[in-house]
Amino acid sequence: MASSGCWKCLLRPSVPVSRPIIANASASFSTTTTLNANPPKKKTGAVKIVKPHQRAGSSLKIKKKAFVKPAGRPPMPGERKALRKRxxxxxxxxxxxxxxxxxxxxxxxxxxxxxxxxxxxxxxxxxxxxxxxxxxxxxxxxxxxxxxxxxxxxxxxxxxxxxxxxxxxxxxxxxxxxxxxxxxxxxxxxxxxxxxxxxxxxxxxxxxxxxxxxxxxxxxxxxxxxxxxxxxxxxxxxxxxxxxxxxxxxxxxxxxxxxxxxxxxxxxxxxxxxxxxxxxxxxxxxxxxxxxxxxxxxxxxxxxxxxxxxxxxxxxxxxxxxxxxxxxxxxxxxxxxxxxxxxxxxxxxxxxxxxxxxxxxxxxxxxxxxxxxxxxxxxxxxxxxxxxxxxxxxxxxxxxxxxxxxxxxxQGLSRAEARGLMEYWASSGVMRTVVDEKTVAEKWTLAGNGIVGEIERGALKMRI
Amino acid sequence: MSPRLNLFRASRSLAIRSKSSVSPYQPRIFQTTARRGFADEKATGPNQDVLGHVSEEAADMGDITGETKPDLGQGTPVQEILERDEKGKENAPEVIKKEIQESTEAQALSTEAHALSIEHLVALRQMENIAAGKQASHEVTHGHKFGVPDLPIPSMSNLHYRYDTVVDQVTNLIMEHGKLSKAQRDMSFILNHLRTAPPPQVNPARPLLPGTPPPSHLPLNPVLYLTAAIDSVAPLLRIRSMKGAAGGGTALQLPAPLGLRQRRRTAIKWILDSASKKRSRGSGRGQFAQRVAEEIVSVVEGRSAVWDRRQLIHKTGTSARANLNVMAAKMRRR
Incomplete structure (x- = not known):
């Protein structure tokens, strides 16, 4: 910052420097209690102050859905995994x-x-x-x-x-x-x-x-x-x-x-x-x-x-x-x-x-x-x-x-193997269709030429 | 600008087609009059009758006029005589023998062609229809390569009608964000749970729909199990409320009947609702399906709160049915 005086000749400044502002004018220690104004009153919910520029009524209010606590006893530790791996x-x-x-x-x-x-x-x-x-x-x-x-x-x-x-x-x-x-x-x-x-x-x-x-x-x-x-x-x-x-x-x-x-x-x-x-x-x-x-x-x-x-x-x-x-x-x-x-x-x-x-x-x-x-x-x-x-x-x-x-x-099952498997399913009462040449051929073909997991999916799991 | 009249084009529709030996398809309703003839077909229309020879013609005329007819035996050609006389045929001259043979062969061919003609086949099948106790005008079922489909289309016949109706409806209602495959997996989990769960103990106070098989039969037929549960809690009606119709700004409650699909939809919605409010016991991806399956079992056992919802709707409906008269009276006054 350039000073107002000439710095080369060390002359006294022509304009007197203003006195430093004292930050705290009051005494550093006082026994008198301070008398401040009370803090502003909090607005109560019942009294609604409508500002002049605010329109009353239609404004979008999105209510948060309250969390519904599911009923019943929460599962014990380890119970959920045990059920999954059962x-x-x-x-x-x-x-x-x-x-x-x-x-x-x-x-x-x-x-x-x-x-x-x-x-x-x-x-x-x-x-x-x-x-x-x-x-x-x-x-x-x-x-x-x-x-x-x-x-x-x-x-x-x-x-x-x-x-x-x-x-x-x-x-x-x-x-x-x-x-x-x-x-x-x-x-x-x-x-x-x-x-x-x-x-x-x-x-x-x-x-x-x-x-x-x-x-x-x-x-x-x-x-x-x-x-x-x-x-x-x-x-x-x-x-x-x-x-x-x-x-x-x-x-x-x-x-x-x-x-x-x-x-x-x-x-x-x-x-x-x-x-x-x-x-x-x-x-x-x-x-x-x-x-x-x-x-x-x-x-x-x-x-x-x-x-x-x-x-x-x-x-x-x-x-x-x-x-x-x-x-x-x-x-x-x-x-x-x-x-x-x-x-x-x-x-x-x-x-x-x-x-x-x-x-x-x-x-x-x-x-x-x-x-x-x-x-x-x-x-x-x-x-x-x-x-x-x-x-x-x-x-x-x-x-x-x-x-x-x-x-x-x-590879996939042979037709005879697929038929044997499906007959077992049918006699267990789990598969509810007649096991004949047509059904076997259909399921076998749809399962990528007898991929057994796919036969099961088509006959037992996804279609009942 | 109108197109110029082109006379050459007119002849294009007159195609000369040779008759195929076997008809490619069999029309369901046969219309003899509307059929167009083949170019080389031996047509026997009203004006195309072949006249007999001269003496036959004279005999016919005699029949009509009542005059004396010529004796046909006199002018009868040798060939006709030989037809009746087997011994004479053997002794006939070679030329005549040859002629007779050719004529019989031609005859055989023509009868064969006749047997294959469409009219003949249709007539045969109409007769078969009559023999089977149907009308002659009944659809001719023969001639379809794969037969006529049964209606409504059974579940195994068509890609789009693959699943049972109820299963399809439940799957679609389970589906979220258009993830059908996930919903189908859930559905299969539900049905498998019903298959493996112990047979339900039905509460006599909340009986299933009449006609449902005994509960011990249900687990091995999970689709029936599901259907029985849904149909048993399905409400018969819904409460429609008319704004301000009761006077003083009060809504008037009016019961309205529901169709089968609508009733099922309501029941499924209730079941899914109460399942989604439950807490799952396990972890993994099949948890919602597990809860839905348990809810279905509890519906069949009469433990579910869905029964109360149904009862409430029915009670309201019973008390609100008086309002139907009010509305009817109002409508009449207008």
Whole structure:
């Protein structure tokens, strides 16, 4: 700011500077009370003051709708989810249908193809324990759980039989369109494994392991670093124990485990071992490893491992490492265990099976899995192999795992199978139309040449 | 500018068509007079009768005039005699034999053509109609490749009439923001819930519509279950209020009857209303459908508040029916 005086010659200013204004003229301290005017009166609601420029009457008033509190007791915590996940396996209104049950002896029976076979009660309990039934499947419409025997089920049963004889793992990748019956075939395979007295381990939803919904912790002394999901493994051990109790309770520990996190008695049964792991998530992963060493020892029964929604395993998981990079699904310890067996790099010395089930309705797209499946199928059929697209980034680890896994592709049902299924529906009283050649042909055709999920949708769900 | 008259165009409509051996379609109502002939058809109109030979003509004339007729036996051609005489045919000269053979073949052809002609077929089918106890003028049902459709169109026959009427109406009333597919999924959930729920215990104080099968039969026929619930609580009438007609600015209440679809609509609206006011027990996407299904069960069991609404409407209607006379009197005075 330029001063009024000349700053070069330091002369006194010609115009006198005004005296500074004193902000507070009153005394800084006073004992007298201040006498202020009262604050203005608040306007009461009853008296309406109409300003001259305001018109009385018609103005738009939008009343907010009052929130209506729904009547009744609010659901308890966990009750809503329990209701959502509830699996109903019986409908007392449906009529009883005479049918043969699946048994150890008729698994390879080709005369059963196209017929619906009942699941024995023991097996139903076991399947329920490993969470093989899903809410989207129509179990709740019929008197008791039963399953259609199709060409592919007998084919798979034969593969399992051959694996048992040769004492090697039957590795299969089940693929097919949405609603083609992949998960149902896995149920069939698990039921036959239970009937044969195998040990069954099931991962009902692969996404539960990779979408970062369960806790994880690094496994010490591993390179590359592996991560174990302790709560999940503890729960898995409890499922294994419940479902395979009949087999595991007859088997006892056969070797000494020096790396056991807790002192183990030498004569406990495997059922007890599994129970110990299920009880404490902190020791679940080491005990799972011990259990695996025991179950693959000489003279043990074959093991079946099944996993549904495989494409979640064929990509990076949503877990992070300490550098905040995404962890690949194959770096999760349990997933790595499954993948080693699926790829065949780890053997099952007592035989058994590893079933990978693709999901085509609710699953991420895995380019690597799709390419591997295409190439494997072409190799199986003796056709020239499709080459990988050089401009696409495939998940190399997944390609390596799925590179030589045999693929079983499910197509639609044959007409005879569709007819058998629809006759079962009709005799259960659930489908209310006459099952003749015309109806079968119509439903079969409308369902994209017998895609079983679509037949069900057209005959049972959307049209009644 | 008027188009110039073109005489060449007139002949275009006179097409020369050869007759097809089998008629491509069968008209439902056959009109002999309106039919146009084919160019090579052997027409037998009133003026196209072929006269007999000379002696036959003379015989006919004799019939009419009453004069003596010529003896036809005398001038009869050899061929006619040979027709009746089998032994004579064998001994006849080759030329005549050949002629006879040709003529019989031509005759066979002409009778075949006659059997295929439209008139013949229609006549045959009219006779079949009479044999079946119908009128000859009744529609000729033969000849339709796929038959005549049944009316009203049954639910499996046409894309647009795919679902049961009640199911269709409920689905449309459930629908929000034009999302039909979502409404259909809800509908299927409702019907499946009715299928799997235990059979309803009907309250004798609130009976279902007479003619409904016993409650134990309902779950396996969910469409019937739904229909029974809706039809049982459907009101017979609605209350129409006439502004200021009761005097002193008071509205006059007048009962008005409802049609079947309207009655059902009202009942469905009530059911959906009370379902939407309930609290859902679970979570996920099928919650509204679940509540609607539970409401339908409670309607059939007589627990639902929808019954009270129906009763209220009916009571008001009963007391308001006197107003109909008031209105009628008013109208007469005018």
């Amino acid at each position: 699996i109903v396996l019986s409908n007392t209104n449906a009529l009883e249908v005479p049918m043969t049950d699946l048994s150890k002896d008729n698994l390879l029976d080709e005369t059963l193809v196209g017929k619906v076979a009942g699941l024995p009660d023991v097996v139903v309990d076991q399947l329920r324990a490993v969470e093989a039934f899903k809410i989207t499947q129509g179990w709740g419409l019929f008197r008791r759980p039963a399953i259609l025997v199709r060409e592919d089920s007998v084919k798979l049963a034969r593969m399992l039989e051959a694996a048992t004889e040769k004492k090697e793992a039957c590795r299969v990748l089940l693929d097919g369109q949405r609603g083609a019956g992949k998960s149902m075939l896995a149920v069939h395979a698990m039921a036959s494994a239970f009937l044969k007295g195998w040990v069954v381990i099931n991962i009902p939803e692969a996404q539960e392991l990779t979408t970062a919904t369960t806790d994880y912790s690094p496994v010490p002394n591993t390179t590359p670093q592996l991560y174990s999901q302790d709560t999940y493994v503890a729960n898995l051990l409890s499922q294994i124990g419940k479902a395979n109790n009949a087999v595991l309770s007859t088997l006892t520990l056969s070797m000494e485990h020096k790396d056991a996190p807790i002192p183990l008695q030498s004569n406990i049964s495997l059922a007890r071992l599994v129970e110990l792991g299920a009880r404490d998530p902190d020791i679940a992963w080491p005990l799972f490893n011990i259990f695996w060493r025991e179950i693959t020892a000489a003279g043990r029964p074959p093991v079946m491992m099944a996993m549904d929604g495989l494409s979640y395993f064929m990509q990076y998981s949503e877990y992070r490492n300490p550098d905040f990079d995404l962890i690949h699904a194959h770096d999760l310890a349990l997933v790595k265990h499954l993948m080693d067996h699926l790829s065949g790099s780890t053997k099952l010395p007592n035989g058994g099976a590893i079933l990978g089930v693709m999901s085509r309705s609710h699953a991420p797209k895995s380019l690597a899995a799709d390419l591997a499946i295409t190439q494997t199928e072409e190799r199986q059929l003796g056709r020239p192999r499709t080459k990988a697209d050089p401009f696409t980034k495939y998940d190399e680890r997944s390609l390596k795992v799925l590179g030589n896994v045999p693929v079983l592709r499910l």
